[in-house]
Amino acid sequence: MRYPQNRKAETRQKLIENAGALAKKEGFATTGVDGLMATVGLTGGAFYSHFDSKNELLLEIIKRELAVSYERINQQSSQENLANFLNVYLSPSHLKLPEMGCALPSLTTEVGRADDSAKEEFEQGLVKIHHSLTAQLGDTQQAWAVISMVVGSVSLARAMKNPETQNALLNACKEFALKTENE
């Protein structure tokens, strides 16, 4: 082939993207190697020519997913205001499509049970997100509070059955966050 190194890098990148979506939807532990490789048309054995282990894949997922969330938050919260960000993050469509959404409500609990390398990577990405939101809001404490609230809110709402209860929770958090900002 003419560009073997490019093709391998592209396959690896595609694997990290697909694995991120699978992990956000069904969890990282339950994302099997065979199923992941099938999403790029390969078999399970080929996984280990791209990653040393599943744990290395987890580190790459965390790095990429939190970088993506950082870019989104940076864009959404700076182009207009906090309300814009909240409307997107606390929306019913974000609840329904975890594989397209922010990694924080989907992967945080599993990272909390992973080893230190994963927590280190996670912490780096999260601190960056916090800095971005702090710059927008002008308040470090409020930035941590808003991040915690929206992540908890989406996680809790996804574990409910009734859409009306979900919306009550999401809207309460939305209005509460806006109320505290206007003071």
Added chain:
Amino acid sequence: MRYPQNRKAETRQKLIENAGALAKKEGFATTGVDGLMATVGLTGGAFYSHFDSKNELLLEIIKRELAVSYERINQQSSQENLANFLNVYLSPSHLKLPEMGCALPSLTTEVGRADDSAKEEFEQGLVKIHHSLTAQLGDTQQAWAVISMVVGSVSLARAMKNPETQNALLNACKEFALKTENE
């Protein structure tokens, strides 16, 4: 035996307690039947004389764990004030001992991927907790916001490596919640 039905009920209750602790620490999916039964000195095959399936166990775990959290929150938040509850919930020891702590930061994400019966049970328990906190705070929206914030806060902090960053997050949320209450 003289009290066979009592012994069976006690064993079942003990299994639900132990399974709840295991699930909060390592996750429900990774809590194997053999390992669970070993905690009460039995073998794996005996599990199915107490539960129809692992899913029935999950429902029992959710019911019991959220009832326990309800009692704790009810007691802590009413006997003094919001500060008392926040000091306990957002404490480093709560981070370090998930098996003894609230089920919400540990099990919510997994329930979000479970079937409707689990989400129904979860929603019932969570709504009760919300009602209790609403009665204490006098504000429905604030109650949802505080629950979401503390659950997100503990989840995120557990996924970090550096204790100083953990404490910065926990303390920021604590102070922010207290500030909003004094207005």
Added chain:
DNA sequence: GTCTATACATTGATAGAC
């Protein structure tokens, strides 16, 4: 009610042919 044994699927990971 609990035991051992077993069935059956799936997991992460490795070896060697191509």
Added chain:
DNA sequence: GTCTATCAATGTATAGAC
């Protein structure tokens, strides 16, 4: 680099002896 085949371990669940 990818394939097939395979490994050892683990998962849920069932069957039948005691």
